[in-house]
Amino acid sequence: MNPDTTPLQEALAPISTEVNGLLTQAQALLTNLLRPWAGYQLLIALAVFVCVHLLAAALRPRLNDWLRTREGWPKWKLRIGLIVHRRLRMIFFVIVIWIVVLVMREVTWPSRSYILGIIANLATAWLFIVFATRLIINPLLRNLARYGAWTWVTLSILGITDETQAVLESIALTIGETRLSLWLVVKAFVLLALLIAIARFAASTSASGIRNNKDISPSMQVLAIKFLQVVLYGSAFFMGLKLVGFDLTGLAVLSGAIGVGLGFGLQKVVSNLVSGIIILLDKSIKPGDVISLGETFGWIQSLGARYVSVVTRDGKEYLIPNEDLITGQVVNWSHTNDFVRLDIYFGTAYSDDPHLVRKIAVEAAKGVERVLSFKPPVCHIVGFGDSSVDYILRFWITDPTGGLTNIRGNVYLALWDAFKENDISIPFPQREVKILENNGFTNPQEKSLDAPDI
Incomplete structure (x- = not known):
């Protein structure tokens, strides 16, 4: 150790050496760029850019109109077409500049x-x-990966990748036996981003294939997609760490210690996760089912790892934890089939023939849209009330997602019109008010002093 140098200077000495080597290589590159004909080549490149710019400006509207007519194309083809439309000038520039270079x-x-x-x-x-x-x-x-990859490719084309890598390797932090350099961090980020992007693309493509398979039930489709996502993303993460050179043995020990601590703090999360797996396996509910849970009534839009998304008729979206669906009482209106029976109650006057009332009620319900005709409505007397004969009308539908209140209202309206047409009255309680003499007091002497005179 030189007594005239400080520890900081000794730490920065390797970095300074590598930076000097990079500057030397950059100077040699700049010398090559300043050779004769350099200006002419830049002018040629500029002329090519102007020409392709005018060409792209002329062809871009036609390409846009042509893409608008491709209505039957799948989405991935339309996305590629949109990228080509946006990068049309660059595509033409690459083609023309290579022709110029070869010539x-x-x-x-x-x-x-x-x-x-x-x-x-x-x-x-x-x-x-x-x-x-x-x-x-x-x-x-996407932007970080794009500009990072282009930077590295630029360094490769200019021939200074080794010098740049040496500089990044010299900037490091040592923790125990682990040396963490800037080059390792950059390489890890790029590899992980690339592998996760590939895993995401593979997961989305496989998910589309699974959803289009009619032989797999909706609940099993969700389970297969979730399992595939966990496998792909987990493989991408651990593969990226392995390619970087990270020791996974230490990660296993650390993850075990962290898992013990998180197990106590994330009991509800784990419970919901396990409940979600149970729901998918036993197929008790699936996307599209109409359920009732407490005051919530709606249809299942999606099944998540932690919750189930239920959308109601008024547009509200409830995120119900999976554990509540396992431990609570859930009414699944479309579990084994889509048939749903609805009941409405009404009453008619005692002077109306109950046989005729039942017949008219059934015919009125049959004429309402959404009421099933092959499972015909039925009407029964359920009691003799104080003011009316009470009936129940039962009918079936197959689309509870279309709403229950609206179909009940339509049947009530059909009953109103049918009863009015056949002179069947719907009674209501009537009250008689009897006014007693002396303001209701049998003895005038008992009248309260505070009562007003009439």
Whole structure:
């Protein structure tokens, strides 16, 4: 150890050496770029850019109109068409610049197309990266992966990747026996982003195939999709760590210790997760079923790992924990079949013939849309009330997702019209008010002093 140097200077010495090597390589590259014909090559590249810009501006509206007529295309084809429409100028630039480079290499010295070759390689790399990173859905991750990949490709084309990697390797932090360098962090981020993007694409593609398979029940489709997502994302994560060089043995010990601590704090989460798996396995509910749980009535929109999404008729979306569906009493209106029976009550006057009332009520219900005719309505007397003969009318429907209140209201309205047409009255309680003399007091002397005079 030199007594004239500080620990900080000794730590920065390797970094300084690598940076000097990178600067030397960059200076040599700059010297090559400043050779004769460099200006002419830049002017040629600029002329190519102007030409393809005008060409793309002329063809882009036609391509847009043509894409609008492709209504039967699947979504992935339309997405590719949209990307081509947006990157039409770059596509033309890559094609034309490579034609120019190949022609110049045939008719003149290779040094006179050196810069054009670099520009063509950079443009091609950028175009390829743009198409490849479309697999990443998250905009932030997509931009980071896009610009990071293009930066690395640019360094590779310029021939300074080794020097740049050496600089990034020299910037490191040592913790015990583990050395964490900036190069390791960058490589881990790029690999994980790429593998997760591939896993996401594979999961979405496989999920579409599973959903289109009519031989698999909806609940098993959800279970298969969730299981596939866990396998793909987990494999991508651990594979990325393994490729980076991370020791998974330490991760296993750490995950075991963390799992013990999280097990006590995440009991509800784990309970909901296990309950969700049980729901998917026993097929008690599935997407599209109409259920009632307490005051909540609606149809299941999706099954999640922690909750079930239930949408009501008024547009509210309830996220019901899976544990509540296991431990609570759930009414599944469409578990084994889609038939749902509804009951409505009404009464008629004692002067009306009950046989005629039952016949008219059944015919009125049959004429209402959504009421099943092959399971005909029935009407029965359920009691003799104070003011009316009480009836129950029962009918069946197969689309509870269309609402229950509205169909009941339509049947009531049909009954009203039928009873009015056949002179059948719907009685209501009547009250008689009898006014007694002396303001209701039998003895005038008992009248209260506070009562007003009439």
